[in-house]
Amino acid sequence: MSSIAKNIESVKTKIGNATLIAVSKTKPVxxxxxxxxxxxxxxxxxxxxxxxDKHKELPKDIRWHMIGHLQSNKVKFIAPFVHLIHGVDSIxxxxxxxxxxxxxxxxxxxxxxxxxAQEETKFGFFPNEIVDIFRSESLDKFQNVWIxxxxxxxxxxENIIQIEKEFLEVKELFEKLRSQKAEAGMENSGxxxxxxxxxxxxxxxxxxxxxxxxxxxxxxxxxxSLIFGERNYKPKS
Ligand SMILES: *Cc1c(COP(=O)(O)O)cnc(C)c1O
Numbered sequence: 001m002s003s004i005a006k007n008i009e010s011v012k013t014k015i016g017n018a019t020l021i022a023v024s025k026t027k028p029v030x031x032x033x034x035x036x037x038x039x040x041x042x043x044x045x046x047x048x049x050x051x052x053d054k055h056k057e058l059p060k061d062i063r064w065h066m067i068g069h070l071q072s073n074k075v076k077f078i079a080p081f082v083h084l085i086h087g088v089d090s091i092x093x094x095x096x097x098x099x100x101x102x103x104x105x106x107x108x109x110x111x112x113x114x115x116x117a118q119e120e121t122k123f124g125f126f127p128n129e130i131v132d133i134f135r136s137e138s139l140d141k142f143q144n145v146w147i148x149x150x151x152x153x154x155x156x157x158e159n160i161i162q163i164e165k166e167f168l169e170v171k172e173l174f175e176k177l178r179s180q181k182a183e184a185g186m187e188n189s190g191x192x193x194x195x196x197x198x199x200x201x202x203x204x205x206x207x208x209x210x211x212x213x214x215x216x217x218x219x220x221x222x223x224x225s226l227i228f229g230e231r232n233y234k235p236k237s
Contacts, residue, residue: 004031005038007227015214015221021065023206023224025050026231029057035227036062042083044222048074055081067151067203067222069123072096080104086151086203086222089113089123091138094145101144109148111203114173116166117155124152127173134177149201150174154209163209167216174202174217 001009011020022035023044032043032054041061045051046068055064063083070085072093078085079100088094088110101108112133115124125133130150133139139147152170154163178199205213207226214221225231 002034002038004034004227008035008038008040011210011221011223011226014211018214018218019201019220021067021203021220021222022227023067023222024054024228025068025224027224027228029054031228032058044086044224048077051082052077065222075100076103079106079108082108084148084201085110087111087113087123088147089115089125091133094139094142098142098145107144107146109146111149111151111201112147114150114152114170116152116170118157118162119155122153127169130173131176131180134180146198148198149203150177150199151203153206154204154213160212164212164216167204167209167213167218170204171202171217174199 008020008022019042020040021042021044022040024032024035025044025046035043036059042063042065044065044067045054048070051064051066055062064078064081065084065086066078066082067086069087069089070093075093075096079097085097085108088097094110097108097110112130113124114130115122115126150170150173152166154166157163201220202218203220203222204216204218205221207223210218210221210223
């Protein structure tokens with residue numbers, strides 16, 4: 001077994017039914033194929049050009065996740081094929097995704113990014129903004145996007161207690177959105193009101209903190225370096 005396959009096996013034994021997204025940014029196509037041979041079909045990328053190139057070269061049954069910060073003017077390049085956009089952090093971006101999805105005659109699944117970390121450099125909506133979005137009907141006009149849940153990144157710190165606190169807060173928000181919807185009795189309704197807002201996926205946890213994230217209720221983890229090894233360069237987006 002290759003070391004990539006071994007690493008995947010090892011992560012999988014620790015995450016139950018959660019979805020593993022192998023974060024392949026900066027890694028070559030041969031490394032992705034090794035993970036593919038080991039059964040992985042979900043891959044995460046941060047940079048649009050790299051994502052487009054890899055999509056072209058690699059097997060068509062791969063589900064490509066855009067996990068990095070996405071600029072509105074680049075949405076058009078990934079709209080034809082992207083499986084899930086994790087980092088939706090503004091209504092303006094959502095509007096553009098909706099527009100490009102319509103052009104491609106499809107509905108694009110998205111996660112709203114929650115800003116929970118202490119760093120100001122992180123992107124995302126604050127928890128109270130997300131509650132407001134789920135309550136309002138302001139997104140009804142977006143018929144070509146489907147919000148499927150939340151994504152977050154914990155603080156970049158060694159302080160486990162801090163990260164755990166953040167993860168639990170996002171999990172609580174995730175459950176709150178779910179029950180709000182259930183209360184309104186809209187789980188099974190058509191695409192009206194906030195039926196296009198679902199709380200299915202909680203994308204939380206990376207190489208350094210995925211076990212903690214799973215413990216805190218994550219059902220989708222994004223793991224890169226633990227599978228493919230350290231990254232030693234950062235291409236331009
Ligand atoms: C790079 C990246 C990851 C993976 O990071 P690792 O620490 O290598 O597992 C996960 N999520 C996002 C948003 C990233 O940018």
